[in-house]
Amino acid sequence: MDTQPIILASTPDVPPLIRDRMKAANVDGQPVLLAVEGDLNEHGQLTPVWLIVMPDRVVSVPAAQADPIIGPFTFGQTEEFRLRGTVGSSSLQAMVDGLHIDLIRFTNTHRERFQRVLTQLKLLKENQALQPQPLTDPDPRFCQTCGLILPSPNSPCPRCVKQGAILRRTLRMLRGSILWVLVLVGLMVAGIGLDLLPPFLMRILVDDVLTSKKHTNWLLWLVLGLAGASLLRAAVNILIGRLSTFIGTRITYDVRRQLFDKLQQMSVDYYDRMEVGRLMTRCLSDVDQLQGFVNQAAQGFLINILLIVSIGGMMFSLNPRLAVYVLIPIPFVIGGTVFFWKRIYPKYFKLSDSQSKLTSALNSILSGIRLVKAFAQEEREARRFTHHNEYARDARRRVEMSAGTFSPLMAFVFGLGGLIIWYVGGRDVLGNKISLGTLMMFLGYLGMFYGPLSNLTQLSNWLTSFMTSSQRVFEILDTDPGLHDNPKAVKMPALRGEIEFDHIVFGYDPYNAVIKDVSFTIEAGRMIGIVGRSGSGKSTLINLLCRFYDVQEGAVRIDGVDVRNIRREDLHRHIGLVLQEPFLFRASVAENIAYGKPDATFEEIMNAAKAANAHDFIMRLPAGYDTRLGERGAGLSGGERQRVSIARALLCNPAILILDEATSSVDTESEQQIQEALTVLCKGRTTIAIAHRLSTLRGADCIYVIDNGRLAEFGSHTELMRQEGIYHRLVQIQTQLASLETQ
Amino acid sequence: MSSNQAPDTRSSIAIRILTPDNCKIFTGVFSLLHAYVEGDDIGLYRGIYAVMAFPVSAPDHYISLRYMDTSGVEHELGVIIDPKVFPQDAQGLLRESLARHYFENQIVRIYGVEWKYGLLFFDVETAQGRKQFQMRWQVDRAQDYGEHSKVLLDVLDNRFIIPDLRDLPRQDRERLTRYIYW
Numbered sequence: 001m002d003t004q005p006i007i008l009a010s011t012p013d014v015p016p017l018i019r020d021r022m023k024a025a026n027v028d029g030q031p032v033l034l035a036v037e038g039d040l041n042e043h044g045q046l047t048p049v050w051l052i053v054m055p056d057r058v059v060s061v062p063a064a065q066a067d068p069i070i071g072p073f074t075f076g077q078t079e080e081f082r083l084r085g086t087v088g089s090s091s092l093q094a095m096v097d098g099l100h101i102d103l104i105r106f107t108n109t110h111r112e113r114f115q116r117v118l119t120q121l122k123l124l125k126e127n128q129a130l131q132p133q134p135l136t137d138p139d140p141r142f143c144q145t146c147g148l149i150l151p152s153p154n155s156p157c158p159r160c161v162k163q164g165a166i167l168r169r170t171l172r173m174l175r176g177s178i179l180w181v182l183v184l185v186g187l188m189v190a191g192i193g194l195d196l197l198p199p200f201l202m203r204i205l206v207d208d209v210l211t212s213k214k215h216t217n218w219l220l221w222l223v224l225g226l227a228g229a230s231l232l233r234a235a236v237n238i239l240i241g242r243l244s245t246f247i248g249t250r251i252t253y254d255v256r257r258q259l260f261d262k263l264q265q266m267s268v269d270y271y272d273r274m275e276v277g278r279l280m281t282r283c284l285s286d287v288d289q290l291q292g293f294v295n296q297a298a299q300g301f302l303i304n305i306l307l308i309v310s311i312g313g314m315m316f317s318l319n320p321r322l323a324v325y326v327l328i329p330i331p332f333v334i335g336g337t338v339f340f341w342k343r344i345y346p347k348y349f350k351l352s353d354s355q356s357k358l359t360s361a362l363n364s365i366l367s368g369i370r371l372v373k374a375f376a377q378e379e380r381e382a383r384r385f386t387h388h389n390e391y392a393r394d395a396r397r398r399v400e401m402s403a404g405t406f407s408p409l410m411a412f413v414f415g416l417g418g419l420i421i422w423y424v425g426g427r428d429v430l431g432n433k434i435s436l437g438t439l440m441m442f443l444g445y446l447g448m449f450y451g452p453l454s455n456l457t458q459l460s461n462w463l464t465s466f467m468t469s470s471q472r473v474f475e476i477l478d479t480d481p482g483l484h485d486n487p488k489a490v491k492m493p494a495l496r497g498e499i500e501f502d503h504i505v506f507g508y509d510p511y512n513a514v515i516k517d518v519s520f521t522i523e524a525g526r527m528i529g530i531v532g533r534s535g536s537g538k539s540t541l542i543n544l545l546c547r548f549y550d551v552q553e554g555a556v557r558i559d560g561v562d563v564r565n566i567r568r569e570d571l572h573r574h575i576g577l578v579l580q581e582p583f584l585f586r587a588s589v590a591e592n593i594a595y596g597k598p599d600a601t602f603e604e605i606m607n608a609a610k611a612a613n614a615h616d617f618i619m620r621l622p623a624g625y626d627t628r629l630g631e632r633g634a635g636l637s638g639g640e641r642q643r644v645s646i647a648r649a650l651l652c653n654p655a656i657l658i659l660d661e662a663t664s665s666v667d668t669e670s671e672q673q674i675q676e677a678l679t680v681l682c683k684g685r686t687t688i689a690i691a692h693r694l695s696t697l698r699g700a701d702c703i704y705v706i707d708n709g710r711l712a713e714f715g716s717h718t719e720l721m722r723q724e725g726i727y728h729r730l731v732q733i734q735t736q737l738a739s740l741e742t743q
Numbered sequence: 744m745s746s747n748q749a750p751d752t753r754s755s756i757a758i759r760i761l762t763p764d765n766c767k768i769f770t771g772v773f774s775l776l777h778a779y780v781e782g783d784d785i786g787l788y789r790g791i792y793a794v795m796a797f798p799v800s801a802p803d804h805y806i807s808l809r810y811m812d813t814s815g816v817e818h819e820l821g822v823i824i825d826p827k828v829f830p831q832d833a834q835g836l837l838r839e840s841l842a843r844h845y846f847e848n849q850i851v852r853i854y855g856v857e858w859k860y861g862l863l864f865f866d867v868e869t870a871q872g873r874k875q876f877q878m879r880w881q882v883d884r885a886q887d888y889g890e891h892s893k894v895l896l897d898v899l900d901n902r903f904i905i906p907d908l909r910d911l912p913r914q915d916r917e918r919l920t921r922y923i924y925w
Contacts (some may be wrong), residue, residue: 044842046871068774082815087798088902089846098813099790101773107846108900148860149877149898158860350924357925708814 006132008113009037009050018050018061027061027072030054033130036117038106040089041067051092051104051117053130058094058121060104070103081121083114085512092118112139152270156478170290170470173255177247184243191236192306196314197229199444207437248291255473256287262477268548270479279476286473304452311445311452319434322442325420326449332413333453336406344402347395354388354395361388414450421446485567492570495655496559497524497686499545504554506544514540516709517554522702524559524655527687529697531727532706538690541706542658545688546575558656576654576685578678580661582645584636589618590625592644596652604651612647612677614640639674646677657682659689694731703727759821761808766821768808768833776840778808780820788820793840796822799889803827806837847894847902848874853915856922863922865895867903876903885923893923 007013014035022028034053041047041062048063059072073094080095084102091102092114106114116135124130138144143157150157174181205222208215263279271279315323365372365381372381425439499522507513514537522528530538543549544556547563555562563571573596584592593608594600600608605625609615617640621627629635636644642662649657659678675696681687691697698717705713705720705727713725720727761780771777775790788810796805808820823829826837852868862877876897878884888894888904895903908916 040846042843043839044846079813086843087845087847088900091843095813096773099773099775100811101775101790102843105843111899149862151861346921346924349922350920353925708816710814 005032006034006130006135007036008117008135009035011037014050014052015048015063017063018052021061021065021069022052022059025061025069027059027069030056033124034117034120034135036104036113038104038110038114040105040107042102042105043067044089044105046107049104049106053117053121053124055124058103070101073101073103075121075125078125081118081125083111083118083512085111090114092121112141151475152479154479155475158475161474169474173251173290174247176254177250180243180247184240184247187236187240187243188303188306191233191240192303192310194229194233194236195307195448196310196445198226199441201225201229202444203435203437203441205437206440207435211436245291252287252291255290256283259283259287259473259476262479266479268543286470290470290473301455304455307448307452311449315442315445315449318438318442319428322421322425322428322434325424326417326446328420329413329417329450330453332416333410333450336410336413340406344399344406347399347402351392351395351399354392358388358392361385417446417450418443486565489565489567490561492559492561492566492574495574497574497655498522498559499656499686499688500555500557500560501541501544502555502557504544504551504556506540506549506551506553508540508549513552514709515544515551518706518709518711519554520704520711520714522686522688524686525684526701527682527689527699529694529700529703530688530690530706531692531694531697531703531730532712536706537709538706539660542577542660542688542690545656545658546577547571573652574655576649576652576657576681578642578646578649578657578659578662578681582641584629584641584644586628586630588623588626588628589621589644592629593625593647593651595648600651605647608647608651609644611650611680612643613673614643614647614677617643642674643677646674646681650681655685657685657687659687659691661690661692694727694734759819761821761823763829763833766808766823768829768836770836776836778820791820791840792844793837794844795841798845799892806841847904850895850903850905853911853918856918858922862898865897865903869903876901880922882925885925893919895923 005014014032018035019028032052032054034051036051036053038049038051038060039046041049041064045064047067049067050061050063052059052061054072056076057072057074058078060070062069071094073096077096078094079098082093082095082100084091084093084100089105089107090111091105093100094103095101104114120130120135140150140153142149143160145160146157148157148159201222204218209219209222260283263283312323315326361384365385372378421439421443425434425442428434429436429439501518501520503517503519504515505513505517506515518537518541530541532538544551545558545563547556547566547568550564555564557563558566558571558574576596585595590602590605593605593614597604602625606615609618609625618625618627627635646662662674662678689697689700697703700717702714703717703720704711705725707726713720713723713727715723721731761778765781767779769777769779771789773790776792778788778791779786780788788808791808791810794807794809795802796807804825806823806826808823809817810820811817823837826834829837849870850867851870853865854868854873855864855866857864858880861880863880864875864877866875867873878895878897884896886894886896891907891909893905893908895905897903905911905919908919911919
């Protein structure tokens with residue numbers, strides 16, 4: 001029975017042209033299992049090329065007749081399939097006769113598609129059946145509704161998240177402060193009422209007191225009324241400012257706390273994808289935007305809307321004809337403000353960029369001044385600085401000149417309305433159509449009218465910026481933390497420490513495997529070493545054991561249980577990590593040692609420090625164990641920091657201990673002291689040591705050599721030396737280097 | 744004559760310069776690029792490819808010839824300083840190999856740049872025709888590429904090159920620098 005082929009392409013089926021070419025080349029003898037469209041030929045021209053997968057072979061057929069068919073290659077003759085990324089494109093390659101042949105080339109647009117195809121080709125090569133589901137699953141990088149690329153896979157789509165929904169969600173945050181919000185709104189209305197009062201009193205003052213002199217005794221009361229309105233307005237402003245700050249900071253405090261809790265839950269993989277700087281921006285400035293929302297609502301756009309409506313209403317009720325003249329400059333006000341945001345505001349980006357470049361140039365020159373002088377490069381650095389200085393000067397000039405031209409022009413436009421009213425209203429006063437007081441009142445309201453209008457034209461910009469910030473905050477709050485505890489994860493209060501890497505495959509970039517089918521088992525209580533060149537995948541094995549990442553294929557097991565099925569809390573409690581760069585916190589030495597066991601007694605802390613060879617140097621510190629350390633352990637030498645971190649690991653008494661280049665960055669004397677500490681630490685635990693200095697691994701029960709993501713050799717030091725392979729060569733190189741150093 | 748199935752473990756401290764006298768370039772099995780290097784332990788290198796050492800400052804010179812061994816580790820045969828000294832057919836093969844290694848969309852006009860949802864939506868004319876693409880508005884996605892060039896990386900890591908910003912019409916340049924101001 002024929003089954004329908006799976007088509008991954010822009011067309012629902014393999015085009016007749018491709019089928020015809022296959023027939024003409026006599027490569028169509030088998031049913032098609034999978035047909036995938038690529039978009040580049042081998043010369044880098046954009047043209048369709050099809051990869052046709054059949055039960056026992058694969059062939060690449062370009063749509064262009066001039067381009068040759070590549071293959072077919074049977075799965076039997078193909079040693080390996082892989083993806084190779086080049087500059088701006090990628091290829092799916094087959095290794096035949098020891099040579100990598102480009103089967104099909106494609107732009108990076110189709111990389112995910114061919115990554116999935118690669119997995120299937122590997123299955124077919126292993127005589128396994130094609131799996132349609134992984135091929136046709138939706139791409140998690142894109143929104144399934146609108147197709148927009150998502151900020152991170154499976155995160156909410158910024159386009160599909162309704163703007164109204166964001167606003168409603170932000171407003172929901174105000175629920176806890178609803179009473180205060182109502183008070184705030186009441187104060188705003190009262191404030192506007194107070195704003196409308198002075199021009200009204202001024203009209204009475206002009207018409208009934210100063211011009212007609214009918215009620216001269218009202219003068220004092222009217223002036224007192226103006227002063228009272230002004231004083232009350234100031235009081236209301238103070239209350240509005242204080243209350244909006246109170247509500248705003250309360251919201252930012254809550255949101256920042258929620259964000260931090262969420263960030264703590266995120267997997268290491270999430271931090272690989274997201275720059276720390278970006279996350280900090282979200283935690284700091286984006287959250288501040290929420291406070292800005294309350295401030296803006298209280299003192300910005302909301303008040304502006306109320307002002308425009310109430311003042312406009314007053315003017316039209318006073319004199320509709322005159323009020324129409326007020327509207328004449330409005331298009332200029334709006335046009336000018338739009339021009340500002342489109343043309344002038346972006347210049348501020350450039351100014352900010354120029355200043356940061358100037359700062360960074362100055363910083364690098366001054367902090368590297370010794371190097372500059374040693375290589376006599378003062379003139380060159382002066383030129384570099386001048387270049388940045390000129391850029392900063394020009395950027396500043398452009399901003400200041402634009403703003404300097406724009407502001408007086410806008411002031412003129414604002415004044416234009418007044419001049420029109422003076423002329424039209426003045427004629428009405430002279431013609432006794434309106435009183436002078438009414439004109440003065442009109443001009444008073446006019447002064448309050450254009451400002452809010454100009455502010456309101458920025459509403460869409462502000463709203464966009466606020467929505468973007470809110471969306472970025474909500475995006476983190478809504479993001480899946482990545483690695484989940486299996487609901488059926490087993491509790492493991494104690495571990496023996498047997499570790500098994502079972503055919504594991506993993507790549508940080510899923511398109512490039514770093515670990516390729518590695519398998520070995522470490523018996524409980526043994527000490528093993530992992531060696532290999534930089535980038536060979538040693539530390540990645542550790543990352544997988546600690547479940548900072550999940551394997552893509554195979555399994556990592558501890559005491560026979562897949563790490564994905566162990567509660568992460570238990571897993572991490574039983575694994576002690578000593579890294580090349582020990583991370584110490586801004587806290588006391590004692591707090592740093594007790595980091596993994598906050599309830600440790602003073603005796604336990606001191607015993608751990610003693611065993612780690614750290615006690616004596618700690619006692620030489622003026623404040624002993626209470627000495628406060630600076631950022632990242634500033635105040636201690638590299639060796640001392642490392643011994644504190646060993647004490648920290650020792651105090652937790654882990655069943656599995658990982659030493660990741662623990663002695664790489666310290667001097668020989670410190671290394672000896674650390675080695676002594678480690679000997680104590682390793683006793684009775686499964687220990688995995690990654691080391692560049694191979695001499696430190698001589699006592700290991702077994703050494704595993706990782707090369708290019710594969711397990712290349714293993715055995716004791718003596719066995720590996722006898723094999724005369726990679727390990728033997730590495731030892732020889734280090735011996736030569738050591739003898740050169742001693743000469 | 745041997746082939747390059749095993750990694751080349753020669754320890755070398757200087758770049759080997761390849762010239763027509765010590766290196767023959769030709770196509771071999773599976774139409775792959777091959778090279779025979781005179782006086783070399785391996786001699787015949789099969790399935791090699793060319794990479795530019797200075798793709799911006801000297802794209803026509805300093806071409807590195809490389810190959811990948813069976814375990815996927817990359818090695819260099821040597822560097823050709825000036826391909827023009829090689830025979831015409833070898834020059835053609837090198838050009839083809841470079842075309843296989845690089846794919847960049849060359850932007851000649853920018854019709855629109857719009858910022859939405861944290862992304863910049865570009866509408867551009869490229870040497871291959873009109874295209875729309877999206878890039879994240881981040882500094883690392885628009886990098887300097889030589890003194891007056893920029894490379895824009897879209898959300899899928901496709902590369903869009905502006906060979907010389909000064910050659911763009913003023914309006915196009917303004918559209919770009921409104922957002923790509925660094």
